[in-house]
Amino acid sequence: MASQILYALPFLAKGFALTLWVSLLVVTLSLVAGVLLGVGLVYGPAPLRWAVRIFSDTIRGIPILVLMFFVYYGLPAVGLHLPSFWAAVLALTLFKTAQVIEYLRGAVASIPKGQSEAAMAIGLTFRQRLTSVIFPQAFRRFLPPWINGVTDAVKGSALVSLLGITDLMQAINQVIGRTYEAMPLYILGALIYFAVNYALSLASRRLERRFAFIRE
Amino acid sequence: MGYALNFNLIWRHFDKLWGGLLLSLELAVISIAIGTVIGLVLAVWYVSAGRVVRAIIAAYVEFIRNVPLILLVYLVFYGVPTVVDLAYSAPTSFVLTLSVYSGAYLVEVFRSGLEAVPRGQLDAGKAIGLTPWQRLIHVRLPTMLRITLPALSNTFISLFKDTSIASVISVPELTFGAQWINFNTFRIVEVYLVTTAMYLVTGYILLFGLRLVERRFRAAR
Numbered sequence: 001m002a003s004q005i006l007y008a009l010p011f012l013a014k015g016f017a018l019t020l021w022v023s024l025l026v027v028t029l030s031l032v033a034g035v036l037l038g039v040g041l042v043y044g045p046a047p048l049r050w051a052v053r054i055f056s057d058t059i060r061g062i063p064i065l066v067l068m069f070f071v072y073y074g075l076p077a078v079g080l081h082l083p084s085f086w087a088a089v090l091a092l093t094l095f096k097t098a099q100v101i102e103y104l105r106g107a108v109a110s111i112p113k114g115q116s117e118a119a120m121a122i123g124l125t126f127r128q129r130l131t132s133v134i135f136p137q138a139f140r141r142f143l144p145p146w147i148n149g150v151t152d153a154v155k156g157s158a159l160v161s162l163l164g165i166t167d168l169m170q171a172i173n174q175v176i177g178r179t180y181e182a183m184p185l186y187i188l189g190a191l192i193y194f195a196v197n198y199a200l201s202l203a204s205r206r207l208e209r210r211f212a213f214i215r216e
Numbered sequence: 217m218g219y220a221l222n223f224n225l226i227w228r229h230f231d232k233l234w235g236g237l238l239l240s241l242e243l244a245v246i247s248i249a250i251g252t253v254i255g256l257v258l259a260v261w262y263v264s265a266g267r268v269v270r271a272i273i274a275a276y277v278e279f280i281r282n283v284p285l286i287l288l289v290y291l292v293f294y295g296v297p298t299v300v301d302l303a304y305s306a307p308t309s310f311v312l313t314l315s316v317y318s319g320a321y322l323v324e325v326f327r328s329g330l331e332a333v334p335r336g337q338l339d340a341g342k343a344i345g346l347t348p349w350q351r352l353i354h355v356r357l358p359t360m361l362r363i364t365l366p367a368l369s370n371t372f373i374s375l376f377k378d379t380s381i382a383s384v385i386s387v388p389e390l391t392f393g394a395q396w397i398n399f400n401t402f403r404i405v406e407v408y409l410v411t412t413a414m415y416l417v418t419g420y421i422l423l424f425g426l427r428l429v430e431r432r433f434r435a436a437r
Binding site: 058061062063065066069070073074077078079151154155156157158159161162169172173176180182183186187189190193194197198201 | 219284287294377378391394395412419
């Protein structure tokens with residue numbers, strides 16, 4: 001048993017690398033999209049606000065799995081052919097973007113109105129108000145939940161295994177298919193996911209404590 | 217983009233979706249009920265326990281919260297029966313998994329609620345001569361519930377959505393029904409539009425109901 005698992009380790013490592021790669025892509029892309037759309041939700045004109053609100057509420061209201069099948073099987077049906085890897089990344093990014101939008105909205109809403117008014121009173125432009133007054137403060141409240149949410153992206157990435165992409169989850173299933181050593185391999189997989197995500201959640205907690213100290 | 221929407225095949229097989237939704241709800245309700253019991257018992261135990269018990273409960277919570285649900289579902293359905301002489305159906309296996317999973321999330325919700333109960337309330341309970349058990353039942357738990365209700369609603373709805381993972385072990389719930397129609401009729405866009413609407417409407421009905429409960433409890437303050 002041990003030798004079979006040892007033999008499979010390089011294969012599992014490759015799957016793990018793919019899990020990290022998918023997570024990294026999803027986290028980065030959703031950060032950019034989520035911050036832009038989040039600013040649109042807070043400061044944008046009414047039609048944009050409604051559009052972002054509907055997007056966020058719809059995406060967060062359905063299971064990621066449904067969203068993933070919708071994107072994966074739906075896009076080719078309407079004539080858009082993405083490789084399965086990118087279809088999976090797109091679906092997970094859409095989901096994560098909706099979360100980032102809400103983190104950003106919450107962080108900005110937590111900044112007292114007086115800050116904005118004071119910045120306006122001393123004649124700062126909209127862009128200056130955002131970059132020099134609101135964002136530096138909102139950043140502290142945005143970061144801890146966001147880092148904590150990175151664990152969701154890593155966990156969510158396990159769903160790409162259902163689209164035949166060989167991430168850690170799929171690699172484990174394939175090794176089990178060959179060796180029939182279900183229990184040791186699932187436990188090994190659980191420990192790997194746990195190690196990554198626990199490290200992330202510890203980092204998030206540490207940051208939260210640090211920023212709680214700065215808070216006025 | 218030459219895709220013409222045609223919902224006829226979806227309505228013909230709508231029983232797959234409707235029956236699936238009912239099963240999703242059933243899985244969610246049973247798992248959440250068991251998870252709530254696990255969560256409550258462990259949270260109450262945690263706040264009054266010594267270091268060892270706390271470490272064990274924290275280990276359970278941290279482990280479950282940091283592993284993908286899909287892996288836990290596989291582990292319980294395909295892994296556990298290879299080492300223990302147990303046989304269970306896929307739905308039972310999923311309910312088991314989701315119960316243990318939701319228990320871990322609910323311990324956290326209840327624990328932070330218990331810690332937020334003002335100290336003065338417990339002292340007041342002591343002052344009027346309530347026993348520790350009476351203080352728990354009549355003072356701590358009601359106040360804790362009121363504090364945690366919003367977080368509790370969110371966790372419940374998120375757990376309802378998590379039932380879609382049951383489809384990976386062929387439990388015929390809503391997502392499985394959607395996939396069945398997807399593979400057998402190829403009305404892909406239509407079936408996922410309808411499924412999305414079903415999850416959304418059910419989720420919002422649940423949310424609305426839970427908000428009503430919250431408002432009621434807030435009024436009683």
